[in-house]
Amino acid sequence: MQASQAVRPGFFGPQVSVLNRVGRLPSHARMRARIPKRLVAAELEVARRARRRRLKAVRSSAGALGVEQRLVQRITMGQSRAEMARIADLGYEGYLEYQLDYEAIDDGDLERAIAEAFPSLSMSAAELIRNYGENLGVPIFQLVLSSVYRALYSPRQLFERMVVFWTDHFNIHLFSDIQPFLKPVDHREVVRRHALGKFPDLLSASAHSPAMLVYLTNDSNVKGHPNENYARELMELHTVGADNGYTQRDVREVARCFTGWTLAGLRGGTPGEFFFDASEHDERPKRVMGRAISAGGIGDGERVLEILANSPRTARYVARKLLIYFWGYEPSKRDVKRVSKVYLRTGGDIKAMLRQVLKRGRMAKAQPKLKRPFHLGVSALRALFAEVDSPSHLLDYLFEAGHLPFNWEPPNGYPDSEAFWSGFVLPRWNWAATFLNKQTGGGVDIDLDLVDPSLPAAKIVAGLGTLLFNGAMSAETEATLTAFLRSGKKIDKNKIYDAIGLAVASPEFQEY
Numbered sequence: 001m002q003a004s005q006a007v008r009p010g011f012f013g014p015q016v017s018v019l020n021r022v023g024r025l026p027s028h029a030r031m032r033a034r035i036p037k038r039l040v041a042a043e044l045e046v047a048r049r050a051r052r053r054r055l056k057a058v059r060s061s062a063g064a065l066g067v068e069q070r071l072v073q074r075i076t077m078g079q080s081r082a083e084m085a086r087i088a089d090l091g092y093e094g095y096l097e098y099q100l101d102y103e104a105i106d107d108g109d110l111e112r113a114i115a116e117a118f119p120s121l122s123m124s125a126a127e128l129i130r131n132y133g134e135n136l137g138v139p140i141f142q143l144v145l146s147s148v149y150r151a152l153y154s155p156r157q158l159f160e161r162m163v164v165f166w167t168d169h170f171n172i173h174l175f176s177d178i179q180p181f182l183k184p185v186d187h188r189e190v191v192r193r194h195a196l197g198k199f200p201d202l203l204s205a206s207a208h209s210p211a212m213l214v215y216l217t218n219d220s221n222v223k224g225h226p227n228e229n230y231a232r233e234l235m236e237l238h239t240v241g242a243d244n245g246y247t248q249r250d251v252r253e254v255a256r257c258f259t260g261w262t263l264a265g266l267r268g269g270t271p272g273e274f275f276f277d278a279s280e281h282d283e284r285p286k287r288v289m290g291r292a293i294s295a296g297g298i299g300d301g302e303r304v305l306e307i308l309a310n311s312p313r314t315a316r317y318v319a320r321k322l323l324i325y326f327w328g329y330e331p332s333k334r335d336v337k338r339v340s341k342v343y344l345r346t347g348g349d350i351k352a353m354l355r356q357v358l359k360r361g362r363m364a365k366a367q368p369k370l371k372r373p374f375h376l377g378v379s380a381l382r383a384l385f386a387e388v389d390s391p392s393h394l395l396d397y398l399f400e401a402g403h404l405p406f407n408w409e410p411p412n413g414y415p416d417s418e419a420f421w422s423g424f425v426l427p428r429w430n431w432a433a434t435f436l437n438k439q440t441g442g443g444v445d446i447d448l449d450l451v452d453p454s455l456p457a458a459k460i461v462a463g464l465g466t467l468l469f470n471g472a473m474s475a476e477t478e479a480t481l482t483a484f485l486r487s488g489k490k491i492d493k494n495k496i497y498d499a500i501g502l503a504v505a506s507p508e509f510q511e512y
Helices: 017-022 029-034 036-052 067-075 081-100 108-117 125-132 137-153 157-169 179-194 199-207 210-215 229-238 248-257 298-309 312-326 333-346 350-357 373-383 392-400 425-434 457-469 475-486 493-504
Strands: 261-263 274-276 286-288 291-293
Touching (some): 036 081, 036 108, 067 081, 067 157, 081 350, 108 137, 125 137, 125 179, 137 157, 137 179, 137 392, 157 179, 157 312, 179 199, 179 210, 199 229, 199 298, 229 248, 229 298, 248 286, 248 298, 291 298, 333 350, 373 392, 373 425, 373 457, 457 493, 475 493
């Protein structure tokens, strides 16, 4: 695969309608200057310190993953030598608890840099409208870019994985309507605030989110003319699952319970915030899934949320999605039942469910999964301790591969299935071939001290095997890389970059 074969029309090209709507990409020079070097240096030091201590590595065999490596791959946005050093030091359960106790992990350097570079992330909807009403591109791209940098550099890796999971579960399309002013608040106050909390709290926060209410048109849900859109997706996508114990009449009744749930600014209150309009609420009796709803006012909707959050059907639905995300595409009914029991016993405690999902014995039997495009791109950069000077090439790739953050229009969120993502092979290969190439706008720097060009081909390949695969490189990929390095011109930096591209395009790196 040659870099010259890559074809990239480009997310930032003039033909892309989304960019035409939102304007130019705002400068992120401060982000480039403040984040990568410091955080990459810190992670490199973790790996080097482990090597100096001669910490026994948790290694995998050729073509196969050990259970520790499997855990690291599943609960991070991509393994690195630093993460493998941590799990070698802490052990399987210790490393899992380290990541679950995310608030004890210091991410201050990253978050201070993000706050400085992307001030829109901390603003209210009213402030976003006031400051960026004429330039929607600023809040859009600050949210997208912050998500990329957090995935790359945050030490709270399991937390960031759960942010991605819940972003899909409670999907809101950022590039539509007034979402550039609403979704950043939703992402901060709903998804990130409750990502490792309790599911009922997360569900309630989402239901009160102006971004969700506008996205699913509940802002037009009024007495006498109920809008069923939010009610349907609340049950089908957010809680009990499609066709699972409710009827069309239940959908209508739930819609009536949520009449008057809207955003402020339309009928009173602070613009962009949640507002309950009592004058538009249907106060007549209601019955949902066999239960009478008699709380009245805003309590009708809150009672529905309570019923749905405590339903065994919701427990099974959430449990199965978590198992698919972390374990594999076809979890057993037995495993779903075990995780759903934890949900019901703990009141939807997400950390408790993850402890069950990620049990060592279960993960030892985990199915290989195809990395989604965002995961693939970030995992390659993390493995190489890359300094991302400019993320534009990465965003180009994500757009072409169909996985730009917050850009899935339907409410079901980006798919988590091999069948869907295996159809986007060419963008994956193109990106692997070009992401280290300065001429194609890669914007990525790596420390070649990690891979010395003066070494023989076999030793360079062995180094790449450790760096990218932790010893799990297949014999076929090893032979391909060795033959490539021995062919043609002498080995130099550019040839090693090409070899890395071939490695990233290999089947075992595309999976995890």
